[in-house]
Amino acid sequence: MNIFLLSSQVLFFGFGWLFFMRQLFKDYEVRQYVVQVVFSITFAFSCTMFELIIFEILGALETSSRYFHWKFNLYVILLVLIFVVPFYIGYYTVSNIRLLQRQKLLFACVVWFTFMYFFWKLGDPFPILSPKHGILSIEQLISRVGVIGVTLMALLSGFGAVNCPYTYMSYFLRNVTDSDILALERRLLQTMDMIVSKKKRIAMTRRQMYQRGEDQNKQTGFWGMIKSVTSSPTGSENLSLIQQEVDALEELSRQLFLETVELQATKERIEYSKTFQGKYFNFLGYFFSIYCVWKIFMVKFWSQHISFILVGIIIVTSIRGLLITLTKFFYAISSSKSSNVIVLILAQIMGMYFVSSVLLMRMSMPLEYRSIVTEVLGELQFNFYHRWFDVIFLVSALSSILFLYLAHKQAPEKHMTP
Numbered sequence: 001m002n003i004f005l006l007s008s009q010v011l012f013f014g015f016g017w018l019f020f021m022r023q024l025f026k027d028y029e030v031r032q033y034v035v036q037v038v039f040s041i042t043f044a045f046s047c048t049m050f051e052l053i054i055f056e057i058l059g060a061l062e063t064s065s066r067y068f069h070w071k072f073n074l075y076v077i078l079l080v081l082i083f084v085v086p087f088y089i090g091y092y093t094v095s096n097i098r099l100l101q102r103q104k105l106l107f108a109c110v111v112w113f114t115f116m117y118f119f120w121k122l123g124d125p126f127p128i129l130s131p132k133h134g135i136l137s138i139e140q141l142i143s144r145v146g147v148i149g150v151t152l153m154a155l156l157s158g159f160g161a162v163n164c165p166y167t168y169m170s171y172f173l174r175n176v177t178d179s180d181i182l183a184l185e186r187r188l189l190q191t192m193d194m195i196v197s198k199k200k201r202i203a204m205t206r207r208q209m210y211q212r213g214e215d216q217n218k219q220t221g222f223w224g225m226i227k228s229v230t231s232s233p234t235g236s237e238n239l240s241l242i243q244q245e246v247d248a249l250e251e252l253s254r255q256l257f258l259e260t261v262e263l264q265a266t267k268e269r270i271e272y273s274k275t276f277q278g279k280y281f282n283f284l285g286y287f288f289s290i291y292c293v294w295k296i297f298m299v300k301f302w303s304q305h306i307s308f309i310l311v312g313i314i315i316v317t318s319i320r321g322l323l324i325t326l327t328k329f330f331y332a333i334s335s336s337k338s339s340n341v342i343v344l345i346l347a348q349i350m351g352m353y354f355v356s357s358v359l360l361m362r363m364s365m366p367l368e369y370r371s372i373v374t375e376v377l378g379e380l381q382f383n384f385y386h387r388w389f390d391v392i393f394l395v396s397a398l399s400s401i402l403f404l405y406l407a408h409k410q411a412p413e414k415h416m417t418p
Contacts, residue, residue: 016043042347046354070376081351086115139378149356158396188256
């Protein structure tokens with residue numbers, strides 16, 4: 001194995017390890033190192049495939065060496081994505097279910113066989129293979145991973161191509177002043193004061209009910225029992241009504257808090273857009289707007305070289321964006337019990353995403369650089385993946401435009417409500 005590629009794989013593995021420790025699991029105690037190793041291996045071999053694409057363009061290393069490394073990387077990443085990660089997802093999922101812990105290895109195998117069944121049936125509706133491919137050929141695996149990965153990549157690319165201009169272009173920024181933020185913060189404080197006062201009323205009512213109950217217990221005899229039975233529990237009824245009001249006010253306070261944070265973030269974006277870096281991202285927003293319109297309305301690219309540059313920019317920037325998105329997704333839904341399962345699911349998504357990126361970039365590469373990539377990937381229906389990507393990209397982009405338009409239209413009305 002080439003020393004340079006080996007050292008770069010170690011570097012990628014180390015970066016994945018640090019990202020796992022410093023970002024994903026910085027608030028959790030790491031108990032399952034196998035999860036960390038699987039995540040780091042997936043990240044390392046995914047990045048190595050992009051490195052090999054660069055080597056194909058530059059002509060680095062010998063042809064036989066590049067062919068060997070392509071084969072080795074594909075076999076390892078497919079082994080991880082199809083066999084290792086799904087099995088451990090099932091294993092750690094079963095481990096969190098108390099009734100299945102005694103036979104967790106058996107149930108983990110059941111989960112893996114279920115995954116393999118649906119994974120294999122996925123290829124039936126799509127024209128992705130030639131009839132001459134055997135059932136155990138590498139094309140069978142890559143084609144199915146490609147369908148899932150291309151779908152995911154098209155969804156993320158369609159949303160990103162629309163969200164990037166919306167996020168960075170100054171044209172879409174609302175005019176937010178300090179008085180708007182202060183007014184919303186004042187409403188939030190008033191709501192919090194109402195919640196505190198009503199909770200005090202609940203505490204006082206409960207105390208009065210407790211004292212009344214003690215007084216009734218001191219009364220003995222037949223008439224004391226009759227009085228305790230026939231007395232109306234007006235305090236408990238008032239208590240339930242007040243509690244409903246508190247619940248409604250707490251929900252309102254959460255909404256006001258989120259709106260306050262959103263206004264403060266918008267104000268920071270306005271200040272940031274005035275800096276040199278903000279102006280650069282504003283230009284980048286116009287660039288991605290042109291790219292989004294281009295992808296929606298153009299059937300073919302103008303040039304293979306321009307196509308390669310554009311897809312290269314999208315892929316390089318999407319690695320960072322994908323890691324940021326995975327981190328936010330992990331923090332949103334993870335817990336101490338589910339964290340291992342979620343990290344493995346993120347590793348599965350990341351690996352399929354990068355494999356599908358190679359499939360798409362193969363068509364965008366100039367003809368003289370495709371030979372080894374085509375030979376390694378096999379006789380797949382590459383045109384299908386590009387058509388499928390364009391369809392899903394179109395649906396994702398148009399849906400994102402509609403969603404962001406409605407959000408942008410409703411935002412001023414929401415903040416103007418008293």
